[in-house]
Amino acid sequence: xxxxxxxxxxxxxxxxxxxxxxxxxxxxxxxxxxxxxxxxxxxxxxxxxxxxxxxxxxxxxxxxxxxxxxxxxxxxxxxxxxxxxxxxxxxxxxxxxxxxxxxxxxxxxxxxxxxxxxxxxxxxxxxxxxxxxxxxxxxxxxxxxxxxxxxxxxxxxxxxxxxxxxxxxxxxxxxxxxxxxxxxxxxxxxxxxxxxxxxxxxxxxxxxxxxxxxxxxxxxxxxxxxxxxxxxxxxxxxxxxxxxxxxxxxxxxxxxxxxxxxxxxxxxxxxxxxxxxxxxxxxxxxxxxxxxxxxxxxxxxxxxxxxxxxxxxxxxxxxxxxxxxxxxxxxxxxxxxxxxxxxxxxxxxxxxxxxxxxxxxxxxxxxxxxxxxxxxxxxxxxxxxxxxxxxxxxxxxxxxxxxxxxxxxxxxxxxxxxxxxxxxx
Numbered sequence: 001x002x003x004x005x006x007x008x009x010x011x012x013x014x015x016x017x018x019x020x021x022x023x024x025x026x027x028x029x030x031x032x033x034x035x036x037x038x039x040x041x042x043x044x045x046x047x048x049x050x051x052x053x054x055x056x057x058x059x060x061x062x063x064x065x066x067x068x069x070x071x072x073x074x075x076x077x078x079x080x081x082x083x084x085x086x087x088x089x090x091x092x093x094x095x096x097x098x099x100x101x102x103x104x105x106x107x108x109x110x111x112x113x114x115x116x117x118x119x120x121x122x123x124x125x126x127x128x129x130x131x132x133x134x135x136x137x138x139x140x141x142x143x144x145x146x147x148x149x150x151x152x153x154x155x156x157x158x159x160x161x162x163x164x165x166x167x168x169x170x171x172x173x174x175x176x177x178x179x180x181x182x183x184x185x186x187x188x189x190x191x192x193x194x195x196x197x198x199x200x201x202x203x204x205x206x207x208x209x210x211x212x213x214x215x216x217x218x219x220x221x222x223x224x225x226x227x228x229x230x231x232x233x234x235x236x237x238x239x240x241x242x243x244x245x246x247x248x249x250x251x252x253x254x255x256x257x258x259x260x261x262x263x264x265x266x267x268x269x270x271x272x273x274x275x276x277x278x279x280x281x282x283x284x285x286x287x288x289x290x291x292x293x294x295x296x297x298x299x300x301x302x303x304x305x306x307x308x309x310x311x312x313x314x315x316x317x318x319x320x321x322x323x324x325x326x327x328x329x330x331x332x333x334x335x336x337x338x339x340x341x342x343x344x345x346x347x348x349x350x351x352x353x354x355x356x357x358x359x360x361x362x363x364x365x366x367x368x369x370x371x372x373x374x375x376x377x378x379x380x381x382x383x384x385x386x387x388x389x390x391x392x393x394x395x396x397x398x399x400x401x402x403x404x405x406x407x408x409x410x411x412x413x414x415x416x417x418x419x420x421x422x423x424x425x
Contacts, residue, residue, distance in 0.1 A: 031068055039065020042073075053073040054124040062121050070120070087112025099172035101149070106142075106177055109169050116140075117168065133161040144218065154219035157189070165217070186211045200224075202239050203246040213297040225295035234296050242295065243265075258288030276346035284343055292344065309336025319399050326400025331365075333399055339397065368392065383419045 033041065043049060048310075053062070061069040082089060091097075096104055104176060108116040117136060118128045118168045125132045132137065138145035149156055157164035160340040165185060166177040174181045181187070182207075182343050191197060192207035211217075214234060215225050223228065233241045240246070242261060244253050263270045273279060282291035289295075292311060293303045304311055313320040323333045344353045355361040359377055362368065368376065380390040392398075395415060398404040409415040415425045 015273050031073055033068070039067055042067045049121075052122045055124055057124070057126055057128055058122040059120060059128055069089065085112065086114065086171060091115045098170040102170040102172050102174050104177050105170040133163075134158070137162045144290075148219050150220035152221045152368075153223060153225050154227055158218050183207060183209060183211050200425055202237055204243070204251055205246075209252060215293060216299065227294075227299050229299070229303055230297045231295060231303060259283055260288070262289045273346040276354055277348045278350070279346040279351055280344060295343055306334050308338050309333070312338045322400040324400075325402070326401070326406070327402055327404060328406055330398055330400065355372055358393055364393040366392075 008127055015061050018202075018316055052058075064182055067073075068083075070083060071081045073081070076082055076086060080249075098109060108114070109145075117130060119130050120128070123129060127138055132144070162168075165179060167179050168177070171177045171179065173233075174185075187207055190211075192201075212225065214230075216227050217224055217225075220227060222228070226234070233239065236291070241264075242254050243373065244251050244255065257343060259270055273283060283289065285291070292305060295306050296305075298304055300307065306314070309320065322331075323329065339354075341354060343354055344352075347353060349355070349357065353361055355364070359368070364370060374390075376390050376392070376394075378389055382388040382390050388394075394406060398406060401407055403415075404408050405411060407415050
């Protein structure tokens, strides 16, 4: 085909050849398969796949016989001859499952593991789920499922399906994949304006409070699905011991700030804490004890908000991270038992260490006399700093080290020559 291009100004008219091109094939015809061959042709070899097609819920491309929507019939860099990465294939049709700036996203979604929950071809359950209801969630959340099955009082929605409260893919507004933030989610079922509900909560306006500060949303051995450990004022329904009266305009406000609120009942502990040389800073700020303890109820002893390791890690992330990278693992850190070595409230020792000194603390687990005859203790002066004495931490890092035995340097030679300069080579 030739196209003539002319210019009005009188310049030379040029004739250019233009190659005639056919329109590109439609995506479904990109392999130029014979009519009707796309699904039927595959089934001629994959004969057992017919059983899959007989399941109640069949994925739309499979039902249409469009195997090549997901698979390359010739060769692929991906398993199962997939035309692309599995997550990319799914998102090409199922975009928008994760909202922008989502507050929480389900781990399999983040990892692009759609087939952890869905059968890509067909299933007995809606949405091609590989199992029905909470049974599917229990496949990964086995420990939680076991706990729920053993409690005396189970939250009614849990008996039905986890999807009553959680979005299986992502939540745009809430943590833990919750469809709504608490208490709005709870208020969908529990009417706070009902007389029985108000009486049970001592007429406090709890419709504006965080229900999970008292209640386990899955189930509990305590009536009212209260958490395993309950603060005595809550048990005795003495809300006004800490809060303003229920009739007050600001009923949920606490009567005092920081540790002063807790001092009324825990005066001995507070006085003991304040008598020490070093006090853990969360005790002293405006939030006080509530930095670490739940004021109402908790799944853990001592009303801790989180397991000890995670709780301490919210401020001491670098320390927890060092343990994860450490060649050796110190048992108390590994077991999230920070209080084995540190006092959580106050101490007369550096780093809030328990006991009289570092050596006394370490020998509760380690017999250092069998470990080494190296001088240690109050009479052994550290040659690197004459103001310090030698103790276990002079050579070891208790939270982790890239060297053996938590050593601060390579134990081959580098550790010793920190003090013994005369043997340096």
